Structures are given as structure tokens and as C-alpha cells.
Amino acid sequence: MQFCRVRSVAEAVDELSRWGTEGRILAGGTDVMPQYLRGEQSPAALIDISGIDGLQGISEVGGVTSIGALVTMRRLATASLVQLRYPALAQAAALVGAWQTQTVATLGGNICSAAATADTLPALLVADAQLMLVSKSGRRRVSLEELLEGPGVTALRPTELLRAVEVEPLGERGAEGYVKVSRRSAMDLAVVGLALRLSVTPSGVISGVRIALCGGARAAHRVPTAESLLLGSQLSGDIDVFGAVGEELARAVGPAVSPEAHYRRRVLRGLFDRLARRCTAQIPGASG
Amino acid sequence: MSVLGTSPERSDADAKLRGQAIFGADLSRTGMLWAALARSPVAAGRIRAIDPAPALRGDGVLEVLTSADVPDWRTGVIVSDTPLLAAGSVAYEGEPVAIVVAESRTAAEAGARAVALDIETAEPVSTxxxxxxxxxxxxxxxxxxxxxxxxxxxxxxxxxxxxxxxxxxxxxxxxxxxxxxxxxxxxxxxxYQAHLEPKMALATYESGRFTIEVSHQYPFRLRDRVAQITGVAPSAVRVVGHHIGGGFGAKLDVSLEAFVALLARRFRRPVRMQHTALEERLVAPxxxxxxxxxxxxxxxxxxxxxxxxxxxxxxxxxxxxxxxxxxxxxxxxxxxxxxxxxxxxxxxxxxxxxxxxxxxxxxxxxLVFANERHMDAIADALGRDRRDFRLASLARDGDLMRNGQPLTEASILREAFDRVDELAPWRDIVSRNQAQRGIVSRNQAQRDAGARTSQPAESDADVLRGAGQAAAIWLTNPMPGHATVKLNEDGTATVITSATENGSGAVATGLRQIAAETLGLAADAVTITMPDTDATGYDAGSQGSRTTHVVGRAIADAAADVRTQVLDRASRMLEAAPEDLVITDGVVTVAGVPAASLTLGAVAQAATWSDGPITAGASYVTPTPPHDPACATGMLIKGWPTPTYHLHQAEVSVDTVTGRVTVDRYVVCQEVGRAIHPDAIAGQIQGGVAQGLGFALSERVDLDHGRYVQRTFKAHGLPLAEDVPKVEMIVMEHADPAGPYGAKGAAEPPIVPVAAAVANAVSDAIGVPFDTLPITPEAVLEALEAEPNGETVARAAREPVVNRDGEQERETTGRAS
Known part of the structure; x- marks a missing residue:
């Protein structure tokens, strides 16, 4: 195996076009290295992009936030911009692995590995994340929803590099959050992860809903059937709509074929209620 | 000034902290061969053929041995039922079938994987x-x-x-x-013990004797078992112990040692083996x-x-x-x-x-889990408060255990109940938990009624709380120990023993303190040797909390003998009666005459060059307590020597959404005889509770048709630092007249009552009995859903329903008949 350390995006896409499907990008290495050591991956080349400065940094231009592919989980969890405008993402990043993992694991890695349990993906989905891809033949912009095709399977081409992620900030009368259920309090994959973003009109009508899940057999995904139940409802109404959404989410994760799936369905009902209450409590006047 | 009850630094702390300590797994020898085992991939079956050819084709592979090449007798600690290599049939997944010898570890392990096993599988007896x-x-x-x-x-x-x-x-x-x-x-x-250092063994064969180097809890058993398996006299086997990276009982019997011994003799080269992480998991005892x-x-x-x-x-x-x-x-x-x-x-x-x-x-x-869950069930059936019922039922001084042994100090346990209650009053906890159940019920009722759901819930509105207690009387293993104490010519002392430091600090601190106390030295003036079966008397290993008590007693006796020799020699040098001499900080002084003094070094030198070096040895075995030998059939452990007394109290929160159990508070009251090194005891308590919590809540060792389901540390689910509360500890001292300065065992018991206390607390929180471990989130949610009509997750059934006469009013539940 060849180890290629690249210093620029241009060098990276050169190597990618050279190695094609035989090359594997190495960023934080928290996913790639264990897979390699277990013999599950044996690429001909490891292309180490961790030294590319251009993939670092969080910037804000014209109301859109761009997060570099090499931004670490620890950075996402602690950056005040992320905490303020993308609290679900900050919360998700803080729940990845443990402190040590978060210090090296990157956002780009979490996206491109596309694990079914990837914590940041539901949070990115509710922020309508757009991915900036680059290859030798040019640039491409794809929504995260389109990119995720299945657990560990993406629409990313073998010669493409993820450069940055653009996310849409939380509105003024909005709230969001991410909750994770895992077997242990750290260093564990999500049995289920749930992100919710809500926007509410001044009169208390839910005008925007995004709900996304990770942890099942599928890749992280939005749940439109659950979103539509909530859209347009009055927050101070007396219908137990949160309960209905929870039921819908439980249905959406598919049949309970394994004990774990059964548990996931059970948890989702109460979990959505918990997250929704937490979010609505943050919207001024919404709970009155 | 006494060094007992203080916490001097461990003798191994510096080397371990710096990564300089040599553990068994670090050992290497020039010209060393490696070996690895081909193990049965199935739980039961008949061996039709073993083809070594694919393994022998590997680079560096020297030989593949099967049962035909090794001693064919079966051996065992009690029943001689275990073959060295399976012959004819295999009886469990992971049973050794063939051994591959190679020039490197990689080659040996690759060879072991390559051995072609043709096994006709049989339906295993799984449970x-x-x-x-x-x-x-x-x-x-x-x-x-x-x-x-x-x-x-x-x-x-x-x-x-x-x-x-x-x-x-x-x-x-x-x-x-x-x-x-x-x-x-x-x-x-x-x-699963989940110690970090894998099992290993290194053997050399020289002049007709085996030397086996290991990190093992019980070198003398190893000596005897290797002799039994290889068919030589025990004295032909020398076992040398090195630092141990955890054992918890898993390193008490022979595992790889007999293989390396046989191979070292066969190849006349040092041979080393070590378990892979998967082997550790598959064959752990x-x-x-x-x-x-x-x-x-x-x-x-x-x-x-x-x-x-x-x-x-x-x-x-x-x-x-x-x-x-x-x-x-x-x-x-x-x-x-x-x-x-x-x-x-x-x-x-x-x-x-x-x-x-x-x-x-x-x-x-x-056993304590069953006993204490059962006590809660009886208290519930009677409508009695669980603590009151325990207190009313506690054994009294002089009561007999089932083997006829009198419990002479049973009242210590009653004292433990008092001490725990002073720190964490049971009644307050029970009423606070009851109030919390009210909040959860109201919240639940509101939700069920379709009330305004966007209302932020009252704080912790979906968390149930419960409390549980569990008591135990545990033994101190009585088996033999020996120590030689020698006074060095520089006035320090060396203790020569095969007591093993298994991490607890019993050797690295406690035994040194006992020698130091007796000799009038600082603890760091006492050095203690690593185990070597050639050089020391028999020692029954690091097990059953025995080291401080049994070996400590042998050291105290030997050191007392050394002290007598010192005083005798010094009295002649100082021209004073031995009874007028005191030893403090390594100096012998005539009481009341500070000018008349000698260092221990001066005394030792004088002794060495006149009467000869000052040394003394002593042995100890705890006598078997009085008991009725006819109390049971098949009983190999007849008595419960040097009992210690324990009460644990757990408080838990149960998240009704996720089913997760959080241990909020954990109190241990433990009786230790005499606390020689309080920090080491605290370490044992904190660690024992952590292991007990893993057993109660998170660890998984499931078997499916005889095969383990979880095969990695990750899948195993050890509790993390975050999952374990800082344990609150009460250490009680009731000196044992036979123990060194009153010390009894302290290492094992902190794990014993944990699962029981936690299960009682979770059962209390939910109002549904948890009689099966582990208490997983799935099991908790299932229990919550099983509540009639899903009405409320917080039934008030725990409240004792008692009429004026103190008699039970309500009919008992399904558990009573």
C-alpha cells in the first residue's frame, strides 16, 4: 500500500484521479484505520488530506455557513457560531465517540463514510446541507439527501473530494436539537439518533419542520411523513401531535426484525416527545 | 509513628506510571520461538481429520503438533477431565486442537489459522x-x-x-x-474478567528443568499443574512471576504454560505464546x-x-x-x-x-443477587419496608451458618446498617423517590389525557427513582503462605515471598507496611521480591482476598523474629536489656537515653560478621473454623474463614423513555478488620463496584448454541468512567486476633453485593421485579410496557399497606402463593 500525503486540493484530486477506486482518503482516520487494521479495507493507496489548509475553517458568507471538510467534531461542538446557529450539529458532534475521537474525527469523514449511525448526518439533514465536491474534471454541488444512498454507500464518485459543506442557519423563531440513544454513555454508536428543526410563526403555527434519523438499517434520512404531521399545527393546540409524530417515526424505521430494531421503535415514541418539548421550550412565546 | 492506616506510595507506582514495568506480555528471549493454537471452531463435534500441510507451507513454520504428539492423559484441578489437545472429539468452541510452532508470532498465528480441521459437528449441549x-x-x-x-x-x-x-x-x-x-x-x-494484559507464557528448558515466566496469580499452582500435565516432578518446574496486567481470577490455573514447556523441551529453545484478543474472550474462565x-x-x-x-x-x-x-x-x-x-x-x-x-x-x-432479590420479594409480599424487614431478619451473634459454623461477629452487619443510614437515610430516600413517582404519574396522566403537550415537562418528569440494599458476609481465603524476612546490612529489609501483586496493592503496599511496622522502618525501606517458586516457600496465590491476611501474618511473624534477633544483638552492643530498647525509623535506642543508639544497619553488619546474617521465615494457614462435617454431601470448601461484613446501598434513576438506568449514588459499608492502607482499600471498593455495575447493567456474555455472541471488548459493554459514580465508602474496623495487626481480607467483597443492590433499586423504581441480569434498556422498557393498561409507569405498590396491628392488609401479589 502506498501512503500519499497531499498538501493541496489540486494534489488531492490528482491522486484521486490516479488511483480511482483503489485509493482511499484518510482524514481523521477514526473510521479508515480500524477498518484497515481489521482487514476490511485494503486500498492500494491511502491519500492523506489532513495537511490541506484549504479544507479547514468555518466561514459565513451572505447568510450561508460553509464548514470545511477537515473541521473536527471537537471544533463543531465548541465553535460559538455552530452552537448558536446550528445547535443540533454542535450537540451531535459532541456525542461522537469520545473526546479523543472528536479531537481527530472530521465532518468530511463522518459524511463520506456515511455510516448508518453517523451522528452528524441527521443534524446536517435538518440544516439542508449542501456538499461542495471537487474533482479533476470540475466542481459539483449535491445535497446531502441526494448523496446518501445507503449505509456506507454514497453518490460520491471515486475521483471526487468533499471540500466543504454549506448549511442553512436556524431562523429567528426557530429551534433545533439532536438526541442520541446508545448503549453506553460514550464510545458507542447510536442505536438511534434524532434531529429536529422547527420554525414557528409569531402566532405559534409551525411553519417549518425537518426531522431526520440515524441508527437504523438505512442511511441517515429525513422522515417526510412525520414532518407533514407537524407542519401547520398550532403549538399551543391541544392535540397530542408529538405523540402521533413519534408513532410515525417508529413506523418509518421499518419492521422490528431484531431486538435492537424493536428497541429503536419503542424508544422513538418517547424520544421525539422529549426532543420536541426541549425545542419548543426555546421558542419565545411558543409554550405560552 | 505507625505506618499502618497511612497510604504510602506503592513500590511499583513509579515504574508502572512511566511504562517501565516489565509485564509478562513484554518478555522476550534471544532465539525465542512462538507457538499458537488451532482451536475448535465449533461447540461440539467429532474430529475426522487434522491436516497440518497448509500450515506447514507457511514461511517460518517449524512444526504442527496434535494430540498424538503430546501427553495423552487428562488432568485438572479437581476432576482430571481436561486433555491438553482435543483427541477424537471437541467439547467447546475454542478448545485447543493443534499447536503450530514457528519462528515468529505472525507465522505461528497464520499457521494456526491455516491448519485444516475436519470436524463432524454435533448438536451442542448449550445450556x-x-x-x-x-x-x-x-x-x-x-x-x-x-x-x-x-x-x-x-x-x-x-x-x-x-x-x-x-x-x-x-x-x-x-x-x-x-x-x-x-x-x-x-x-x-x-x-468476563476483561483484564487488559492477555494471557502469555514463556518457557525455557535447561539441565532437565523447566523455567516458566509468566504474569500469573498463582505461580505454585502453575508449577504443580505444569508438572501434572508434562509428567515431571513439581521441583523440576520453576515458575517466575512478572508484573500482572490484571487477572481477577482468570489467571489462577494453567493455560498456555504446559504447551510452552513441552515445546521448549522439544526444540531446546525458549518458546513463547500469547492469547489474541479473540482467544482471551473465547476461552476466558x-x-x-x-x-x-x-x-x-x-x-x-x-x-x-x-x-x-x-x-x-x-x-x-x-x-x-x-x-x-x-x-x-x-x-x-x-x-x-x-x-x-x-x-x-x-x-x-x-x-x-x-x-x-x-x-x-x-x-x-x-448468590447474593438471588438472596437479596428474594428478601425484597418477601418484604413486598408482607407489605413490609425492605430495610426494616432486613433488620428484623439479620443473623445474630452466635447464630450458626448452614455448615454449623458459628457467626461470632454477626452484629457487625447490624452496625453496617446503622452506619449507612447515618450517611444516606433510607426513609428520606424512600419518601423522596415516592414523591418523584407522583410527578411522573401526573406527567404521564397529562400526556394520556391529551393535554397541552408543548408544555415543558416538570424537571425529570420521565425519570423514576429507586433504592436498594444488599448485604453479604464474605470469606478471606485461608490457603498457605510463607515469607522470609531478611535484614539487609544497610538497615533496610527485604521480604522474600511468592505472594503476587495482582494490582490491588496488597504486596506493593500492605505487606511492606506490615514488615515495616514490625521492624520499626519506613514502608519504603522494605523491598519485596517477585514470585519465584525456586526461591520461596509455597504461596496459594493472589485470590480470595488472602494476601494481606495470610501472607501478612507470615510476614508479621517472621519480622517479629527478626526484631527479636536485632534487639538481642543490639542489647549486647548497647549494654542494655532488650526490653529497654525501641526501634524507630531504623534506629535502635535505649528508651530514655537518646545518645545510646545504633542504626539497624550497624546492628545488621555487626550480626552478619559475628553470628551471621539476620533472617527469619514464617508460614501461616488460617485454621478451618469449627463446623459440622456431616452438614452436606459433596462439600469441598468446609468452612468460611475470617468472615467480613458488607452492606451496599444503591440509588438509581430509570429513564422511562430510553430505559437506561443511571446509578446516582452508591454507598458501601465494608468491614476490613484493620485498614492497613486506606487508599488501596478505597481502590478495591471503587473497582469492585464498577465491575459489579457492569454485571448488573451493561456487560453481555451471551451464548448462542454454545458459542459466544459478543466477541470484542466493544461489544462486551464494560461500564465507562461516566457510568460509575464516585462510591461513598464507610470502612469499619473490627480487628481479627489472628490477622496481621487485625487485618482481614478486603479485595473481593466489594463486587459481591453490587448487582443485588442495583437490581433491588431498579425493581423498586419501576415496581416490576428484575430477577434476571443484565438489566438492559430493552428489559426496562419491556417491564414498563407490561404495566397494566399502560396506565402509569409509577405504581405506588411499594408503599407498605399495613393496618394498625401491623398486619398485612392487601393480598400479596403473584409472587406469593
Whole structure:
């Protein structure tokens, strides 16, 4: 195996076009290295992009936030911009692995590995994340929803590099959050992860809903059937709509074929209620 | 000034902290070969053929040995049922079938994977229940040919490895006189020791003798077992111990040592082996899984008239020490709490699974789990407060255990209940938890009524709280120890012993303090040797909390002898009577005459060049306590020496959404005789509780058709630092006259009551009994959903319903008949 350390995006896409499907990008290495050591991956080349400065940094231009592919989980969890405008993402990043993992694991890695349990993906989905891809033949912009095709399977081409992620900030009368259920309090994959973003009109009508899940057999995904139940409802109404959404989410994760799936369905009902209450409590006047 | 009750630095702290300590797994020798085992991939089957050719084609592979190439006799600690390499058939997944010798570890392991095994699989006997079914396939059809050490009758029969029966014959009468009968069946899984350093062994063969270097808890047993397996005299085997990276009971018997010995002799080169992480997991001598069925005859006033206990524990494919451990129920049931009479039957059975063995507090965690869950069930059935019921039922001084042994200090346990209550008052906790249940019910009712759901819930509105207690009386292992104490010519002392430092600090701190105290030295003026069976008297290993008590006593006696020699020599040098001399900080002084003094170094030098060096040796074995030898059949552990007393109290939160249990507060009250090194005891308590919490809540050692389901540390689910609260500790001292300065054992017991206390707390929180471990989030949610009509997750059933006369009003629940 060849180890290629690249210093620029241009060098990276050169190597990618050279190695094609035989090359594997190495960023934080928290996913790639264990897979390699277990013999599950044996690429001909490891292309180490961790030294590319251009993939670092969080910037804000014209109301859109761009997060570099090499931004670490620890950075996402602690950056005040992320905490303020993308609290679900900050919360998700803080729940990845443990402190040590978060210090090296990157956002780009979490996206491109596309694990079914990837914590940041539901949070990115509710922020309508757009991915900036680059290859030798040019640039491409794809929504995260389109990119995720299945657990560990993406629409990313073998010669493409993820450069940055653009996310849409939380509105003024909005709230969001991410909750994770895992077997242990750290260093564990999500049995289920749930992100919710809500926007509410001044009169208390839910005008925007995004709900996304990770942890099942599928890749992280939005749940439109659950979103539509909530859209347009009055927050101070007396219908137990949160309960209905929870039921819908439980249905959406598919049949309970394994004990774990059964548990996931059970948890989702109460979990959505918990997250929704937490979010609505943050919207001024919404709970009155 | 006394060094006892202080916490001087461990002798191994610096080297371990800097990464300089040499553990067994660090050892290497020039010209060393490696070997690795090809193991059975199936739980049961007949070996049709073993083809070594694919392995022999590997670079650096020298030889592949099968059962035909090694001694063909079976051996064992108690029952000689274990072959060195499987011959004819395999009895568990992971059983050694062939051994590959190579120039490197990589080559040996690749070779072991390459050996082609042709095994005709058989349907395994997977569970103890299956093993006992009429007509069950016998794990060992030739069981009757296996020899038993000492020719003891341990009740073997087919798949039953051992049976211990205590039956005074008066149970029917007692049950006929009962107002209520409370029954419960308590099921617990295996527990994996999960020590970090894998098992290893390094052997050399020179001048007709084996030298085996290891990190092992019991070098002398290793000496004897290697001799037994290789067919040489024990004195032809020398075992040298190195730093141990954790054992918890897993490193008490032979594993790889006999293989390296045989290979070292065959190749006349040093040979080394080491388990892979997967091997560790597959063949670890886990704590046995067990089923304990308890039935008690109880009067309305709370008197337990009789208890009938039926136990089945899983020995796995070979007996190991299961037959001995089958005596332990005799010291749990009817010892801690009074029962009029008891029948106890324990059967240890063969299955086609990896042999089980010793894990800290052997059998204790599941026996105490059953005993204490049962006490809660009886209290509930009677409508009694659980703590009050325990106090009313506690054993009293002079009560007899089931083996007829008097409990001379049972009142220590009552003191423990008082001490815990001072720190964490039970009544306050119970009423606070009750109030919390009210909040959860209201919240639930509101939600069910379709009330405004966007209302932020009251804080913790979906968290139930519960509390539980569990008590134990645990032993201090009595087995022999020896120490030689020598006064060095520079005035320091060296203790020569094969007591092993297994991480607890018993050797690295406690034993040195005991020598220092007796000799009038600072603790750091005492050096202690690493184990070496050639150089020391017998030592029964780091097990059963014995080192401080047994070896400590031998050291105290030897050091007292050295002290006498010092005073004798110094009295001649100072021209004063020995009884007028004092030794402080390494200086001998005539009492009241500070100018008349000598350093211990001066005394030692003078002695060495006149009478000869000052040394002394001493041995100790705890005598077996008085007992009735006819109390049971099949009993190999006859008494419960040097008992210590323990009460644990757990407070938990149960998240009703996720089913997660959080331990909010944990209080341990532990009696230790005399606290030699308080920090080391605190470490033992914190660690024991952590392991107990893993057993109770998160660790998984599931078997599916005889094969382990979880095969990695990650899947195993050890508790993390975040999952373990800072344990609050009360250490009680009731000096034991036989112990060194009163010390009893302190290492094992902190794990013993944990699962019981936690399960009692979770059962209390939810109002549904948890009689099976582990208490997983899934199990919790299932229990919550099982509540009638899903009405409320917080039934108020815990509140005692008692009328003016203190009699139970409400009819008892399904558990009482």
C-alpha cells in the first residue's frame, strides 16, 4: 500500500484521479484505520488530506455557513457560531465517540463514510446541507439527501473530494436539537439518533419542520411523513401531535426484525416527545 | 509513628506510571520461538481429520503438533477431565486442537489459522437446563473414567460435575406451617474478567528443568499443574512471576504454560505464546452462568421458617474449580438473614461451552443477587419496608451458618446498617423517590389525557427513582503462605515471598507496611521480591482476598523474629536489656537515653560478621473454623474463614423513555478488620463496584448454541468512567486476633453485593421485579410496557399497606402463593 500525503486540493484530486477506486482518503482516520487494521479495507493507496489548509475553517458568507471538510467534531461542538446557529450539529458532534475521537474525527469523514449511525448526518439533514465536491474534471454541488444512498454507500464518485459543506442557519423563531440513544454513555454508536428543526410563526403555527434519523438499517434520512404531521399545527393546540409524530417515526424505521430494531421503535415514541418539548421550550412565546 | 492506616506510595507506582514495568506480555528471549493454537471452531463435534500441510507451507513454520504428539492423559484441578489437545472429539468452541510452532508470532498465528480441521459437528449441549434434561447427550460419555483429586465423592453423574446437598429433612413441616410461600427464580449470565494484559507464557528448558515466566496469580499452582500435565516432578518446574496486567481470577490455573514447556523441551529453545484478543474472550474462565430458584416459607409476622434453594451452575466443558465453588451457596443462604431451616442443592453441570472458573468473589454476586432479590420479594409480599424487614431478619451473634459454623461477629452487619443510614437515610430516600413517582404519574396522566403537550415537562418528569440494599458476609481465603524476612546490612529489609501483586496493592503496599511496622522502618525501606517458586516457600496465590491476611501474618511473624534477633544483638552492643530498647525509623535506642543508639544497619553488619546474617521465615494457614462435617454431601470448601461484613446501598434513576438506568449514588459499608492502607482499600471498593455495575447493567456474555455472541471488548459493554459514580465508602474496623495487626481480607467483597443492590433499586423504581441480569434498556422498557393498561409507569405498590396491628392488609401479589 502506498501512503500519499497531499498538501493541496489540486494534489488531492490528482491522486484521486490516479488511483480511482483503489485509493482511499484518510482524514481523521477514526473510521479508515480500524477498518484497515481489521482487514476490511485494503486500498492500494491511502491519500492523506489532513495537511490541506484549504479544507479547514468555518466561514459565513451572505447568510450561508460553509464548514470545511477537515473541521473536527471537537471544533463543531465548541465553535460559538455552530452552537448558536446550528445547535443540533454542535450537540451531535459532541456525542461522537469520545473526546479523543472528536479531537481527530472530521465532518468530511463522518459524511463520506456515511455510516448508518453517523451522528452528524441527521443534524446536517435538518440544516439542508449542501456538499461542495471537487474533482479533476470540475466542481459539483449535491445535497446531502441526494448523496446518501445507503449505509456506507454514497453518490460520491471515486475521483471526487468533499471540500466543504454549506448549511442553512436556524431562523429567528426557530429551534433545533439532536438526541442520541446508545448503549453506553460514550464510545458507542447510536442505536438511534434524532434531529429536529422547527420554525414557528409569531402566532405559534409551525411553519417549518425537518426531522431526520440515524441508527437504523438505512442511511441517515429525513422522515417526510412525520414532518407533514407537524407542519401547520398550532403549538399551543391541544392535540397530542408529538405523540402521533413519534408513532410515525417508529413506523418509518421499518419492521422490528431484531431486538435492537424493536428497541429503536419503542424508544422513538418517547424520544421525539422529549426532543420536541426541549425545542419548543426555546421558542419565545411558543409554550405560552 | 505507625505506618499502618497511612497510604504510602506503592513500590511499583513509579515504574508502572512511566511504562517501565516489565509485564509478562513484554518478555522476550534471544532465539525465542512462538507457538499458537488451532482451536475448535465449533461447540461440539467429532474430529475426522487434522491436516497440518497448509500450515506447514507457511514461511517460518517449524512444526504442527496434535494430540498424538503430546501427553495423552487428562488432568485438572479437581476432576482430571481436561486433555491438553482435543483427541477424537471437541467439547467447546475454542478448545485447543493443534499447536503450530514457528519462528515468529505472525507465522505461528497464520499457521494456526491455516491448519485444516475436519470436524463432524454435533448438536451442542448449550445450556445447563439442556444438560439436565432426561436423556440429554452426555458432554463426556466417559465421565466415569475421570479421576477426582483425593478420591472425594463430589456427586458426579453424567452431565453433573458436582452436586452439593444440604438437607436437614425438616422442610415439609416448616412449609406446612407457613402463612405465605414466596418463590423466585434468579438468572444470571456469565461474567468476563476483561483484564487488559492477555494471557502469555514463556518457557525455557535447561539441565532437565523447566523455567516458566509468566504474569500469573498463582505461580505454585502453575508449577504443580505444569508438572501434572508434562509428567515431571513439581521441583523440576520453576515458575517466575512478572508484573500482572490484571487477572481477577482468570489467571489462577494453567493455560498456555504446559504447551510452552513441552515445546521448549522439544526444540531446546525458549518458546513463547500469547492469547489474541479473540482467544482471551473465547476461552476466558468466566464467572459461571447460574439459575437459582428460591422458595421460602414465611409467617405473617415476618419469620422465615424455611428456605428451599435449588441451584444449577454452568461448568462449561470441563470441571475446572466448579466442584469446589459449589460449596459457596452454603455460606450465603441462611447466613446473612435468619431462616429456620434450609435445604440447599447445588449442581454444577457440563455443557459444550468454554469452561467457567474464578472471577473475583466466586459465585458471590449471583448468590447474593438471588438472596437479596428474594428478601425484597418477601418484604413486598408482607407489605413490609425492605430495610426494616432486613433488620428484623439479620443473623445474630452466635447464630450458626448452614455448615454449623458459628457467626461470632454477626452484629457487625447490624452496625453496617446503622452506619449507612447515618450517611444516606433510607426513609428520606424512600419518601423522596415516592414523591418523584407522583410527578411522573401526573406527567404521564397529562400526556394520556391529551393535554397541552408543548408544555415543558416538570424537571425529570420521565425519570423514576429507586433504592436498594444488599448485604453479604464474605470469606478471606485461608490457603498457605510463607515469607522470609531478611535484614539487609544497610538497615533496610527485604521480604522474600511468592505472594503476587495482582494490582490491588496488597504486596506493593500492605505487606511492606506490615514488615515495616514490625521492624520499626519506613514502608519504603522494605523491598519485596517477585514470585519465584525456586526461591520461596509455597504461596496459594493472589485470590480470595488472602494476601494481606495470610501472607501478612507470615510476614508479621517472621519480622517479629527478626526484631527479636536485632534487639538481642543490639542489647549486647548497647549494654542494655532488650526490653529497654525501641526501634524507630531504623534506629535502635535505649528508651530514655537518646545518645545510646545504633542504626539497624550497624546492628545488621555487626550480626552478619559475628553470628551471621539476620533472617527469619514464617508460614501461616488460617485454621478451618469449627463446623459440622456431616452438614452436606459433596462439600469441598468446609468452612468460611475470617468472615467480613458488607452492606451496599444503591440509588438509581430509570429513564422511562430510553430505559437506561443511571446509578446516582452508591454507598458501601465494608468491614476490613484493620485498614492497613486506606487508599488501596478505597481502590478495591471503587473497582469492585464498577465491575459489579457492569454485571448488573451493561456487560453481555451471551451464548448462542454454545458459542459466544459478543466477541470484542466493544461489544462486551464494560461500564465507562461516566457510568460509575464516585462510591461513598464507610470502612469499619473490627480487628481479627489472628490477622496481621487485625487485618482481614478486603479485595473481593466489594463486587459481591453490587448487582443485588442495583437490581433491588431498579425493581423498586419501576415496581416490576428484575430477577434476571443484565438489566438492559430493552428489559426496562419491556417491564414498563407490561404495566397494566399502560396506565402509569409509577405504581405506588411499594408503599407498605399495613393496618394498625401491623398486619398485612392487601393480598400479596403473584409472587406469593
Amino acid at each position: 445447563p437446563e439442556q444438560a439436565l434434561e432426561p436423556g440429554a447427550r452426555l458432554v463426556h460419555p466417559d465421565w466415569n473414567r475421570f479421576a477426582v483429586a483425593g478420591g472425594e465423592d463430589i456427586g458426579r453423574n453424567g452431565n453433573v460435575v458436582a452436586e452439593v446437598v444440604h438437607d436437614p429433612g425438616d422442610l415439609d413441616e416448616a412449609f406446612a406451617a407457613a402463612d405465605i410461600v414466596v418463590e423466585g427464580t434468579y438468572r444470571t449470565p456469565r461474567q 468466566c464467572r459461571a452462568n447460574a439459575i437459582v430458584a428460591v422458595r421460602s416459607a414465611v409467617r405473617r409476622d415476618g419469620t422465615i421458617l424455611a428456605t428451599d434453594v435449588e441451584i444449577v451452575s454452568d461448568s462449561g466443558a470441563y470441571a475446572n474449580n466448579g466442584p469446589a465453588l459449589s460449596s459457596i451457596p452454603m455460606f450465603v443462604f441462611g447466613s446473612i438473614y435468619r431462616v429456620g431451616t434450609a435445604r440447599i442443592r447445588t449442581r454444577n453441570v457440563y455443557t459444550n461451552t468454554a469452561p467457567t472458573g474464578a472471577y473475583r468473589g466466586v459465585n458471590g454476586p449471583w
